[in-house]
Amino acid sequence: MKIIIIGNGVAANSAASAIRDHERESDITMISDENLFFYARPRLTEYLAGKSPFEKIIVHDEKWYEKNNIDLLRGARVSSIDTEHRMVCGSFEDLPYDKLLIASGASPSFPPFYNPPLEKVFVLRTKEQADRIIATAQQCRSAAIIGGGLLGIETAYALSERGLESTIVEYYKWLLPRQLDEDSASILQELLLQKGIKFLLGKQTSSLSNENGKISISFSDGGSVYVDMTIISAGVRPNIAFLRDSKISIGRGITIDNQMRTNLPDVYAAGDCAEFNGKMYGIWPAAKEQGEMAGHAIAGQSVDYRGSVMSTKLKVAGIDVASVGDFSIAPSTTVEVLHEEGVFKKYFREGNKLKGAILIGDTSDYFKLQNEIAG
Ligand SMILES: Cc1cc2nc3c(=O)[nH]c(=O)nc-3n(C[C@H](O)[C@H](O)[C@H](O)COP(=O)(O)OP(=O)(O)OC[C@H]3O[C@@H](n4cnc5c(N)ncnc54)[C@H](O)[C@@H]3O)c2cc1C
Structure with missing residues (x-):
């Protein structure tokens, strides 16, 4: 049996491990447009802060793929899926599949006020993006992080560890609005203030522009601030553009059932690209759990996914x-x-x-x- 997994993140790797827990006979090919082995994406902020060399955040090195008899195509981009002929197509020779798992994750969203590219304005999802941020941070003294969610806070702290004055700009009245209520967020904010991080809360960004080597951030209430660099951390959108011409059912993400199946036979999805019961989790533990479930299902086991705890x-x-x-x-x-x-x-x-x-x-x-x- 030929199994193709699109992706090399936690969902994809958990699925591959789960398949190998049951059998070693099938051919597994994993495809990733990053040119790297599987690394802990959440730990990119440690790498950004200069606290961990990249090798320390690699989860599966080359030997793991060899040991598990998995063919990893790195730096290879999927551009379409021909579900009628069961083929995956892209920057490589077309690959046939018997079972296909889509674990293509997500990419940063661009809010309406941002028209990329803009000099010294970045997003953070990949090592390549972290490297670009590090190179620019070396010539900067101040940074604004637009978005006071999990990633925004971690990024602000990472840059402050590099010696930059970091300010978090958040539309909501408090930090981590998806994870904390107002009381608990104010306690966290106080602790972060003591660590030197600054805050502009309840601020709706209306425009970003380059002005005399600075980034000007304007707000809908009329105010503005100037910083040397900016990171936009305003949520993610699923990587599903390559499914445009397929018949795979898409809601906000790829819709899956309790066995991680899409609407098409032998096509599964898991992780940040998938939507289950109207929910898209966007967090590591859920992507891991969904990947494991998909792996068991692909290996012919019966699974009953009920959703992940947020x-x-x-x-x-x-x-x-x-x-x-x-x-x-x-x-x-x-x-x-x-x-x-x-x-x-x-x-x-x-x-x-x-x-x-x-x-x-x-x-x-x-x-x-x-x-x-x-x-
Ligand atoms: C800096 C940072 C910090 C984070 N911190 C936390 C945290 O503290 N806690 C938490 O729970 N979550 C955190 N997250 C979110 C977490 O990392 C994700 O939820 C998780 O990595 C999703 O895993 P995934 O396997 O679904 O997708 P991803 O990790 O996005 O992997 C997707 C894979 O698909 C590949 N791919 C995509 N499109 C294509 C294509 N067309 N062709 C070929 N390959 C393709 C990519 O190269 C990649 O290998 C953080 C994320 C970031 C970026």
Whole structure:
């Protein structure tokens, strides 16, 4: 059997490992437009900060692919899929498949105020982009990071570690609006302020331009700031352009069922490119879980994916932050807060059932809480 996996991220590699847990006979080919072995994408910010050499964040080196009898095509770009003739086409000789997994991940979104390219304005998703940021940061003293989400905060801290004055610009009134409520975000903000990071919250960016070697960032309330460089961290969009002419069903991402199948026979999807029950997770643990499920399903095992727990663990500037599950407040929700020296914990329950939790300062219960919420 010929199995093709588009992608070489966590979803793709988890799938390949899961297939090899069951059998070694099929031919597996993985295709990636990056020219690298599988690395821990979230740890790119450590690399950006100069804290980890790139080799330290590689998860699977060349030997892993050899040992698992996997053919990895690096620097190879898929441009289309011919599902009628079961072929994957791109910058390589057309490849036939019996089973196909699409694990093509996502790329940074460009907000409406940004018309790329603009000098000294960047996004961060790949090592190549991190290298460009590092090269420019060496000649800069200040940076604005547009977007106060997980990646924005980690990027701001990485650049401050390189000696730049980092300012986070966020449209929302508080940081990490997807992971924290207002109370817990203000605690994190205070801790980050102590580490030298600056904030412009509740600011809607309306335009970006190059002015006399600086980046001018204008806001809809009329104000503006000038910085030496800018990183845009405004969410991601799935890498699905190559499916344009296929009959694969697309919602916001590639729609999959509880067995990770698309609407077409023997075509599966997992990770940041996939949409399950209207949800796109955009986080590492979900991409890993979906990849594992897809691998088991491709190997002929029965799987029943029920969705992933929306969970995030962040360590920035030495501060541990974790957010698990759902922290929306309904009339029936009870909230318990524990706040003591350097540690903040907030639990959200429906009756006796824990549905969400936010932890700052001590995240040692993270996996336990994840299991409790999932179970
Ligand atoms: C800097 C950074 C920090 C992050 N921090 C966190 C964090 O703290 N916690 C967390 O949970 N998540 C974090 N994330 C998100 C997390 O990294 C992703 O959710 C996860 O990597 C998704 O994995 P994936 O395998 O679905 O896709 P990806 O890792 O995006 O991999 C997609 C693969 O597909 C390939 N590809 C795409 N299109 C094509 C094509 N046309 N042809 C050939 N190959 C193609 C790419 O080369 C790549 O190999 C972070 C992301 C970044 C960038």
